[in-house]
Amino acid sequence: MISQLSWKIGGQQGEGVESTDRIFSTALNRLGYYLYGYRHFSSRIKGGHTNNKIRISTMPIRAISDDLDILVAFDQESIDLNAKELRPGGVVVADAKFSPTVPEGVEARLFAVPIxxxxxxxxxxxxxxxxxxxxxxxxxxxPLEVFNKAVEEEFGRKGPAVVEKNVEAVKRGAEFVLEQAGGPLDEFRLEPADGKQKLFMIGNEAMGLGSLAAGCRLMSAYPITPASEVMEYLIKKLPKFGGTVVQTEDEIAAVTMAIGANYAGVRTMTASAGPGLSLMMEAIGLSGMTETPLVIIDTQRGGPSTGLPTKQEQSDINALIYGTHGEIPKVVIAPSTIEECFYDMIEAFNVAEKYQVPVIVATDLQLSLGKQSCEPLDYDKIQIERGKLVTDELPQLEQHALFKRYEFTEDGVSPRVLPGAKNGIHHVTGVEHDQEGRPSESAINRKKMMEKRLGKLANLRIANAVKADAPNEAPELLIVAMGSTGGTIDEARGRLNREGISTNHVTVRQLHPFPSDLLEPHLKSAKKVVVLENNATGQLANLIKQNVGYHDKIENLLKYDGTPFLPSEIEKACKELR
Amino acid sequence: MATFKEFRNNVKPNWCPGCGDFSVQAAIQRAAANVGLEPEQLAVISGIGCSGRISGYINAYGLHGIHGRALPIAQGVKLANRELTVIASGGDGDGFAIGMGHTVHAIRRNLDITYIVMDNQIYGLTKGQTSPRSAEGFKTKSTPEGSIESTLSPLEIALSAGATFVAQSFSSDLKQLTALIEAGLQHKGFSLINVFSPCVTFNKINTYDWFKENIVNLDQFEDYDPSNRVAAMNKIMETGGMLTGLIYQDKGRKSYEDLAVGFRQEALAKQDLKLSAGDFDKLLAEFK
Known part of the structure; x- marks a missing residue:
């Protein structure tokens, strides 16, 4: 019996690859297996090779595998493109219609089924x-009955006749292949899972759910890959809680509408990817300057320009940190697991209101779209903190005096009232302003206001701003990374460990303001530091060099071909770089 | 009940003496009082440009945002708190050049807000460049040989985009302007009020006298029916867009807030943020 297995389905886009994957993985989830999915797809709707890969395991997993055990192919192209991944003794299940063949040199069993x-x-x-x-x-x-249950759920709303036909199709496929193979393949017998159904979702759904739990009741957004699922999730849910999603005419409208709604007191966010973020930059400055809370999700994809819209990359880091003209306080958070996608949204909304700043939550395509098992999400951890939001009745103002919305305070954060409040009238402007919000060009005021705004985040550290798995006091290698790469790194570390190479692993979750103090001890204790990221210029490594130092210890491990790291690639590179 | 004086503050506008925007400011203050608002019930969201400063000159909640984006900000405010009366406001450059995309889509979206454009056919704050509203041949610093682009007709665009309230006025006609703003505030949906608001410093063509000579006031036509969209379009074309008054109003179409499924009557901003444990469990169950 084996404890883990990799399964892949390939075909032309629009041919049913997605739905096959969905039903297959839903059924596995029913049995309690841990799952981790990867979608290879193109920026087109019909046609073009696409494939979905699922890692199935009895233990938690957060990485795609180097190799493949079972390949289901709807066409010869799917075999030709993916056969090299098959491990010796792997299996291809292909449609007999195209007389499938396995490329020379690939040691795999082929089952041609008249699909x-x-x-x-x-x-x-x-x-x-x-x-x-x-x-x-x-x-x-x-067990086939578990699979049939998943089929029933997928097609139930289309009526019993449709369900019955699909169940029959499953049965016929199963019967045919079992006869050919002479029964189930012993070498692919999975150990039974714990039978406990896990949450199974993509990062975008986890962020949508997290937003809802955080009290977000409005979303304004413009469709873009790979962010659209956030709005698609929330448009189904928000109306049940009194809110809505507005699909705007562009990302500038999306972000400014969110600013308007946050100003008026509703937790509102927008979600986009690189091109949309570029359009939002001026408005992010407005949020910073007017101290209006704002939450933005950036699902990073291959850039620049239109780049690789459906591929993995982590190359927006510089833009997110430095983007917008002038100088504002801003927070950039990078969740690194599906659970963090959920909890970080709650933290993002809290930070945005407590510090009255824009907060960007940056994922990457693999974290946003890779469907995976998720540990139980804890209701008791949902805390809503609105900072200095004033809801009490306010004392009457003197004639022509305004509420001091930008009052100088010790921590730089001023009391905030919402439009509609009696005696709370104040002005809000992106022009430099005084404590009442009125435009001011006074040099003294300007200096104080800049210091007030920029000082607000001096001590901000989100929960687990730097997440460390550091079992070694003086590791041979410290691997530093962000986003979805953690699971793959840990898999590589397991192999390195078995070969006697000691490693620590640190995930930077707060990208800005940079948590240098938390990172420093890890860099100090390591002999060598490998900064691993999906971009070509080493943006995270440069941040570390700029903020923490240790230039002589730092090596880049970069991948920018649009695909996520594989464990074997990290293992190999770490051996070379140490 | 508040009078128009309560909508005044003590800030001296930085507009040039004689600027048309002063009257627009006064008309907004009067209209707000006339429809029975208290200052805290009004939010004025403005863009960038001379006229964009208006949100700072009215005693109400105000947000002076970024160039061309008054409308999306204003729509966000309204969605967050539909109990507020929301006015978006700015100049012709703000609304018909950099912000034109938002204008068309705000019209289509039909949220219950009022958009007041101070249209002076020129860029004033940047000291005299051409605007989409400038006439062909109009000489400015950026069109020294005269503008060679056609003049944009915001009224025609508004009608074809599905506007439910289209009006135009002249800043000198304070009575008509005030009445139109009142009607706009009371209209249940998006109302566009374009106001000829002369720039006395940089526009020596479209002056007060020029407008007085060229304007066709719809109020003089007793049989004009503002519910007739085709007649409205004809009238705009006949007059070369120089008409003032209530041009078109569709009282039948519901606003976005009323059409959005599940969107509550009570202001969203006043609602409890926390999900119940039961709701949370239901949401989780969908992922199993």
Missing amino acids: TAIAEELGTSLMKNMVASGASWALLGL
């Missing part, structure tokens, strides 16, 4: 995803 033919016999070739998934499910020797 299309069975589906057409049952009424429509659309059901070939059911035949294919049924066949691969059967090879694993997993």
Whole structure:
């Protein structure tokens, strides 16, 4: 019996790859397996090779695997492109329709199943995803009734006849392949899982859910890959809580609408990716200057310009930290797990209101779109903190006096009232202003206001601003990273450890203001530091050099071809760099 | 009940003496009082430019944002607190050049806000460049040989974008302007009020006298029916866009807030943020 396995389905975009993956993984989740998914897709709707890969395990996993055990292929191209990943003894389940062949040199068992033919016999070739998934499910020797339950849920709303047909398709696929193979394949027998259903979601959904839990009731956004799922999730949910999602005409409208709504007292956010963030930069300055809370999600993808819209990259770091003209206080948070996607949204909204600043939550494509198991999310951890929001009745103001919305205080944060409050009238402007918000060009006021705003974040450290797994006092290697790469790093570390190479692993979760003090001891104790990131210029490494130092110890480990790191790549590079 | 004086503050506008914007400011203050508002119930959201300063000159909640973005900010304010009366305001450059995209889509969206444009056919704060509202041949610092681009007709655009309230006025006609702003504030949906507001410093063509000579006041036509969209479009074209008065109003269409499924009557800003444990569990169950 094995404890983990990798399964992949490939075909033309629009051919049912997504739905096959969805039903297959839902059924596995029912059995209690931990899952971690990876989508390879292109910026087009129909046509073009696409594949979805799932790692299945009895233990928590947060990385795609180096190799592949089972490949389900709807066309020869899927075999040609992916066969090299198959481990010796792997399996290909392919549609007999195209007389599949396995490339020379690949040691794999091929099962040609009349996938299309069975589906057409049952009424429509659309059901070939059911035949294919049924066949691969059967090879694993997993209980068919669990799979059928998932099918029922997927098609239930289309009526019992449709469910029945799809269940039949699964059965026919299973029967055919079992006959060919002479029963389930023993070498792919998974150890039973714990039977406890896990939460199974993508990072974008976790962030949507986190926003809802944080009290976000409005979202204004413009569709973009890979961020759209956040708005698609929230448009289904927000109306139930009195709010809504507005699809705006562009990202500038999205961010300024969010600023207006936050100013008027509703936790509002927008979500986008690099191109949208570029358009938002001026407005982010308005939020900083007017001390209006604002939360923005940036799902990083391949840049620059349109770049690689459907591929992995972590190259917005500089833009997020330095973007907008002039100088404002700003917070950039980078969740590194699916659970953090949820909890960090709550923290982001709290920080935005407590410090009255823009907060950017930056994921990367793999974290945003990779569907994976998620540990239980704790209701009791949802705390809503609104900072110096004044809700009490206010004393009457003297004639022509305004509420001191920008009052100088010890911590730089001023009391905030919402429009509508009696005796709270004040002015808000992106022009430099005095304590009442009125435009002011006074040099003395300017200096004090700049210091007030920029001083607000002096001591800000979000929860686990730097997350460390540091078992070694003086490790041979310290690996520093951010975003979705953590699970892959830990897998590589396991292998390095077995070879006697000691490693510590630090994840930077607060990218700005940079938590230098928390990072410094880790750099100090390590012999060598590898900063691993999905970009070409080493933006995180440069931040560390700029803020902490240790230039002589730091080595870059960069990948910017659009694909996530594999454990073997990290393992190999670490051996070379140490 | 507040009078228009309560909508005044003690800030001296930085507009040039004789600027049309003074009257627009006065008309907003009067209209707000006339419809029964208290200062704290009004939010004026403005853009950048001479006229954009207006939010600082009215005793009400005010936000002076960034160039061209008064409308999305104002829509955000309204969505957050639909109990507020929200006015968006700015110049023709703000609304019809850099912010034109927002103008068209705010019209389509039809949130219950009032947009007052101070249209002086020129860029004043940057000291005299051409605007989308400048006439062809209009000479400015940026068009020394005269503008070679066609003049934008915001009224035609508004009608074709599905506007539910379109009006135009002249800053000298304080009575008509005040009445139109009142009507706009009371209209349940997006109201566009374009106001000819002469720039006495940089626009020597479109002067007060020029407007007085060229304006066609709709109030003189007893049989004009502002509920007829085709007639409205014809009238705009017939007069070369030089008409004033209530041009078009559709009282039937519901506002965005009323059409959005689940969007509550009570201000969102007043609602409890915390999810109940039961709701949270239900949300989680969908991911199993």
